[in-house]
Amino acid sequence: MPLTLIQQPVAQVVKKETAVAHQETEDVLLPALQSIHSLHDYAKILKAFYGFFYPLEECIRKHVTGSLLADIDKRRNALLVRKDMAAVGFAGELPLCTSLPQIVNESQAFGALYVLEGSTLGGHMIAKMLLKNPRVEIPADGLNFFKGYKEETGKMWTIFLAELNKQQNTEAVVHTANETFYHLKKWMKEVLTYDATN
Numbered sequence: 001m002p003l004t005l006i007q008q009p010v011a012q013v014v015k016k017e018t019a020v021a022h023q024e025t026e027d028v029l030l031p032a033l034q035s036i037h038s039l040h041d042y043a044k045i046l047k048a049f050y051g052f053f054y055p056l057e058e059c060i061r062k063h064v065t066g067s068l069l070a071d072i073d074k075r076r077n078a079l080l081v082r083k084d085m086a087a088v089g090f091a092g093e094l095p096l097c098t099s100l101p102q103i104v105n106e107s108q109a110f111g112a113l114y115v116l117e118g119s120t121l122g123g124h125m126i127a128k129m130l131l132k133n134p135r136v137e138i139p140a141d142g143l144n145f146f147k148g149y150k151e152e153t154g155k156m157w158t159i160f161l162a163e164l165n166k167q168q169n170t171e172a173v174v175h176t177a178n179e180t181f182y183h184l185k186k187w188m189k190e191v192l193t194y195d196a197t198n
Contacts, residue, residue: 009165010164010165010166010167010170010173011114011161011164011165013170013173013174014111014114014164014170014173014174014177017174017177017178018114018115018174018177018178018181021177021178021181021182021185022118022181024181024185025181025184025185025188026122028185028188028189029188032045032188032192033045033126033129033130034129036130036133036135036136037135037136038135038136039088039089039136039138041136042088042130042136042138042142043085043088043089043090044191044192045192046081046084046085046088046090046145047085047090047092047094047095047191048187048188048191048192049081049145050078050081050082050085050094051094051095051096051097051187051191052097052183052184052187052188053077053078053081053116054078054081054094054096055096055097055098055100056097056100056101056112056116056180057076057077057078057116059100059103059109059112060103060109060112060113060116062103062109063103063104063105063106063108063109064106064109064110064113068106068163069159069160069163071156071159074149074156075113075116075117075156075160077116077119077120077145077148080144080145080148081144081145083141083144083145084141084142084143084144084145087139087141087142087144088138088139088142095191097183097187099183099186099187100183101176101179101180101182101183102176102179103176105169105172106167107167107168107169107172107173107176108172108173108175108176109176110163110164110167110173110176111172111173111174111175111176111177111179111180112176112177112179112180113160113164114160114164114173114177114180115177115180115181115184116180117156117157117160118157119148120148120149120153120156120157121148121153121157123145123146123147123148123153124146124147124148124153126146127143127146127147130143130146131143
């Protein structure tokens with residue numbers, strides 16, 4: 001990685017170096033969200049997100065504790081997915097992704113967390129899109145995941161970026177963030193394609 005990039009704030013470098021992977025992942029997720037025609041379709045999307053977020057959050061929390069990120073216990077988005085699935089009456093198997101980015105240290109954990117926390121920013125727009133979907137009426141208490149931290153989202157993101165910028169191994173952060181996007185995209189394609197044929 002060029003020295004000029006390393007001298008920039010870590011968050012700025014990560015955003016730039018993951019732009020392509022970020023867009024490729026959105027190109028998979030957005031059509032899936034736009035194709036929701038029923039609560040069953042919505043539940044399939046939620047199931048897919050849970051299958052990736054839950055095991056990855058467990059890996060991250062082995063290396064990011066309250067001493068590094070004071071509000072880490074509030075950042076459990078997989079629990080919000082479970083709430084939403086209960087709200088739409090989903091009861092079924094919850095397959096978990098086993099193909100995850102390697103996370104064996106703090107920098108890698110922050111790289112993965114960058115992707116998960118970043119998803120809360122776009123979640124608000126997705127929630128609005130789903131509420132306007134004339135084909136399905138999602139319960140008011142069924143959008144916890146996409147609403148994220150609600151009015152606290154901006155503040156939570158700023159707090160996270162401040163801690164991210166303290167990371168010394170920028171290359172590891174970038175690599176794991178890109179790997180996280182890759183595995184998320186791969187998982188979503190596999191799960192949603194399987195569900196569409198079963």
